[in-house]
Amino acid sequence: MNLMAFKRGLRDGIAIAIGYFSVSFSFGLTAVASGISWWEAVLISLTNLTSSGQFAGIGIIAASGSYVEMMVTELVINMRYALMSISLSQKLDPTFKRWQQLILGHCNTDEIFAVAMSRNKTVTPAYMTGLAVLPYIGWTGGTLVGAICGNILPTTLGNALGIMIYGMFLAIIIPAMRKEHPILVVVCVAVLLSSIIHFVPVFSFITDGFSIIICAVAASAVGALLYPVSEEEEAEHAA
Structure with missing residues (x-):
């Protein structure tokens, strides 16, 4: 693995990880308030990594919705990741193996996609791994902390934390728009x-x-x- 590229990916993922921690903290609070245990909330974040999809899923679970409703809702909300993955695949370095694509495709979120696509170089496995590690940890760790805190923090504070992700995304696209x-x-x-x-x-x-x-x-x-x-x-x- 190219250590320099991995370190560059880590550095580029720091801001994303901070934003993800705040949003997933709010998700953890919401999940526990909806009757889901802390470990179930963490398991959801470990296996999904999609804020809109997870919040929508929690709402369906809280409302005792059907599996069909859950399936259709998640398909519609997360369909954009298929489009993003197709676009990102055109920028991947030839050294990418299929199993690496499958694993790292799990971490192809809006912000990670935006950062990877904004690079002037091809995206190598080392860089993509470094870019995804901290956001993945931040998302899962934020869910864990939020779920454990439960209802200790005021709802308004939890909602305020959720707004940070929009500011983070603007910080990614505005420099590119100006150039x-x-x-x-x-x-x-x-x-x-x-x-x-x-x-x-x-x-x-x-x-x-x-x-x-x-x-x-x-x-x-x-x-x-x-x-x-x-x-x-x-x-x-x-x-």
């Missing part, structure tokens, strides 16, 4: 579409999960049409 005009255009298109779907009553039937997928695909299509990358440019960028 690259195509990224700025794609983000603006995604924000515009998201606002239309959320505020226009005729689109109220669209769920949050489908909204993310629609906005991501549409904004990416606009970016591909307006700013196509030639094969020569792509080869030069990869080199």
Whole structure:
């Protein structure tokens, strides 16, 4: 394993880990308040690593929902990870083995994907491992601490901790938007579409999960049409 690349990944994952700790802390509080034991909450975070999916799942469990409802909800909410994985696979270094892709694909979250895609180099197994380690620990550790604390902390504080992840994600995309005009255009298109779907009553039937997928695909299509990358440019960028 390339130790330098691994260390770089660790360094890039520190901010993500801090944000994940705060959000998963809130998840741990919510899970315990919904009647789930602390070890079950930790097991959920160990095997999922998806904030929106886990919070939605907790709501279904608390409401005694069916397995079918759980399956459909999680499929819709987390479908965007399939799109993100397809995109990230184009940036992976040739040294990536299939078993490494399967393991590290589990950690392909919104923030980890954004950081990995923002690199000017190909993503190596060592870098991706380093990038995923601390966020994974932060997410699971935050859930454990939040679940153990239970209802000790005020609800308002737990909700405030959950907002930190949005600030962290903005800190990732804003520098890229300032440097690259195509990224700025794609983000603006995604924000515009998201606002239309959320505020226009005729689109109220669209769920949050489908909204993310629609906005991501549409904004990416606009970016591909307006700013196509030639094969020569792509080869030069990869080199």
